[in-house]
Amino acid sequence: MKHLAWQSAHDVMETLEQHGHEAVIVGGAVRDYLLDKPANDVDVATSAMPLEVKALFEKTVDVGIAHGTILVLDFEEPIEVTTFRTEGTYTDRRRPDEVTFVRSLAEDLKRRDFTINAMALRRSGELVDLYRGQEDLQQQIIRAVGEPYARFSEDALRIIRGVRFVAQLGFTLEQETLIAMQKTSHYLGEIAIERVKAEWDKIFVSRAPEKAMYYMQEYNLGEAIPGAFEAYTKWQNYAAKDAKWGWTYWCILTNDLTLLQQYRCSNDEKSFVKQAKACYDILLQHQPTKFELFQYDLKYWKCAYELLALQNVTKVISYPELVKEKQDLPIQHVQEIAVTGKHLMTWTNQKGGPWLREVLDEIVKRVVNGQLENNEQTIKEWLQNEWFV
Structure with a gap:
């Protein structure tokens, strides 16, 4: 102690x-x-x-x-x-x-x-x-105290808590406890979804999330809450310290981003999942372009790469190679561009408008792709010679 x-x-x-x-x-x-x-x-x-x-x-x-x-x-x-x-x-x-x-x-x-x-x-x-x-x-058994049916009838969140303990500890559910969970699983639909989400957050960083998914699918424990559990075998080697990886993987396996809304995930969680999934989809199809590497931070590529590895898909690029290619880009952030909207308006004698974002986006793409040197004079000459002709 x-x-x-x-x-x-x-x-x-x-x-x-x-x-x-x-x-x-x-x-x-x-x-x-x-x-x-x-x-x-x-x-x-x-x-x-x-x-x-x-x-x-x-x-x-x-x-x-x-x-x-x-x-x-x-x-x-x-x-x-x-x-x-x-x-x-x-x-x-x-x-x-x-x-x-x-x-x-x-x-x-x-x-x-x-x-x-x-x-x-x-x-x-x-x-x-x-x-x-x-x-x-x-x-290594999870057993309800006293009469199992009564325990889950009075507090339905205990059903998914039990599944969470299975995932965290690697234990199994005692038979009578499991039967009572099955009989009362419909009550989970009456629980505030935020409380259910909090349990998933813990499951996603547990030692054996595949066990949780197994029980939810094989014993229909998840019938009253959002999400599909059929792909529980694909969680076998999943391991993460950040629950956002779990939400990303679940959305990938179910091809269902609406889970984020249904479970009332935070804006930060939604943003992470959508960007990591975008990286996953890119890696699934082709080697990332320079601009695609630029668009997403390494934390999204790292998540996508690790989740792709769980699917036993042949990688189009190794992660160290991906990191090096991203680090070798002329710039890492939009803020590094040598000019601002004020420069463009001064040089063109025009007021701001949709054109400004369009031009800045084009400058960023050209700099990232190595087609335009990132300095004020070069960008000014390009603007005058190629954009406004």
Whole structure:
């Protein structure tokens, strides 16, 4: 527990325990600890009521006090502290209509999604494992807590969360859990698409996205959400650290850019996918021209080249050759052109208009293709001798 977040959680727990409250580390941090993996977040659950938590620490933020969560800022890292609770019905199949604060850790753990996430760790190092979560970790199984159908009926996002854990950990879905997912998969259509997209973002940077696609296709888990999953075998060797690569590859495999709109991707994501796909299409057909190399940044060519390699397509050019050809271009950016629109208007004694963009575009193309030297005097002579004749 050398990580700062772990130490801060330890300090929070010690304070709570000194005042007579039970306190444990819960959720993904415990799972990752048992897998000997670094945890992104270390959360504490406690028998203390929210106002009791606030009274014990100097610096707190009410990040979700209605659901029992207080952010404690007293130590090196901020720690979320949540009161043990039970949950009522889930009308929207995502969040409970009401929560009830309780003093029982056992009651709190039984509301959790999967056994591997339903373990708790005391400050002493004692593991509280009421649902065989450690055993399922060892057997590499994703199993719902309690009655699977109830878990997915009350919170349908758990379906794709389960698939995401399969992709991240390389595990398999336990049979009863999988059957319940199938029976409740239509409820995914009731979940805000932004929440579903957030799960795909994590799947696209996971260790085994092909497993996620396999379950979505073979067991019809994706029937209520956008996208096709038939090409899951083509994800076999896919690996990326940027989710935008995953969105690009999915759009390529399905030939469907509307996925970006359906999943409400950001403008940055849409721009990346469209440009990377354009590079992919170019590489699929021919060796890029100088102007095509100029048009797109290397990050798009890199993505396109790697995704093309997954398709076992013969490359028209090696990536190092592509990089060298791009680096050898006379200019790398439009801003490097030696003249501006003001130059052109002065030289021609004309006002701005559509002609200006047309001329500037032609200058850029000629410079990139080596047909026109990039200096002010040469461009001026070309303009006077060839454009306005």
